Amino acid sequence: MTHSIYAYYVSTVLFADNTKRVHVLQHHSDLLLYGMGRSAAVFKMKYENRVIKIFYPQYNQITEEEKQNYEKLNGSTYYPAIYEAGINYLVMDFMEGKTFFECLAEGIPLKPYHIKHVDNGLQYARSVGLNPSDIHLHNLILTNNDNVRIIDVARFSQEKACTQWDDLKRAYRQYYQRPFFPKKVPKWVMHTITKLYRLYKYIPQKRKRSKC
Numbered sequence: 001m002t003h004s005i006y007a008y009y010v011s012t013v014l015f016a017d018n019t020k021r022v023h024v025l026q027h028h029s030d031l032l033l034y035g036m037g038r039s040a041a042v043f044k045m046k047y048e049n050r051v052i053k054i055f056y057p058q059y060n061q062i063t064e065e066e067k068q069n070y071e072k073l074n075g076s077t078y079y080p081a082i083y084e085a086g087i088n089y090l091v092m093d094f095m096e097g098k099t100f101f102e103c104l105a106e107g108i109p110l111k112p113y114h115i116k117h118v119d120n121g122l123q124y125a126r127s128v129g130l131n132p133s134d135i136h137l138h139n140l141i142l143t144n145n146d147n148v149r150i151i152d153v154a155r156f157s158q159e160k161a162c163t164q165w166d167d168l169k170r171a172y173r174q175y176y177q178r179p180f181f182p183k184k185v186p187k188w189v190m191h192t193i194t195k196l197y198r199l200y201k202y203i204p205q206k207r208k209r210s211k212c
């Protein structure tokens with residue numbers, strides 16, 4: 001059995017999973033903790049333009065699903081290519097830039113053509129038989145060359161409809177594009193809006209709403 005350098009790097013990462021929020025306790029010095037999501041931590045490799053997404057122990061089963069989805073999206077530059085997968089990790093292109101969340105927090109303008117690019121990327125996903133879901137501000141990246149990239153595609157294979165991107169687009173048109181709307185939004189405001197949005201989606205309604 002051969003062990004890759006990536007598998008070795010992954011073996012050096014230790015999560016603290018006894019708390020509500022996962023923490024990274026240690027990792028190899030060639031790895032830079034770059035981002036943490038709800039299911040995984042993402043490390044940039046110091047000497048390669050790639051990242052390793054390492055799933056928290058309780059989310060290992062997502063790895064295979066996300067790998068398969070990324071492989072289906074391989075023909076599109078909107079998505080990172082996958083180079084290796086293990087039972088709890090994926091190695092993929094590093095998409096250098098800012099997430100849409102960071103753009104809003106820092107006042108970096110999001111233009112209508114960026115929104116169009118997301119639509120194009122999602123359309124591509126549909127064309128290969130996927131069902132784009134979980135499209136939120138942390139999963140969209142504006143690269144340093146003004147391109148848009150989409151990450152975190154594990155839920156693209158779910159069957160139920162997800163309205164998150166349509167809701168975000170509506171907010172973009174109705175609020176963000178208005179001249180009076182502040183282009184720099186404090187993080188705590190965005191976190192509060194996210195919590196309220198989730199609450200709204202999960203409150204049982206007579207009218208059936210889709211959940212992501």
Ligand SMILES: Nc1ncnc2c1ncn2[C@@H]1O[C@H](COP(=O)(O)OP(=O)(O)O)[C@@H](O)[C@H]1O
Binds near residue numbers: 038080094139151
């Ligand atoms: N390929 C990538 N290139 C650059 N940054 C990435 C990449 N993948 C993930 N990230 C960063 O790591 C964060 C968490 O990754 P993500 O795949 O969204 O994990 P989760 O499934 O836990 O939400 C993202 O919000 C983003 O900031």
Ligand SMILES: [Mg+2]
Binds near residue numbers: 038
């Ligand atoms: Mg994510």
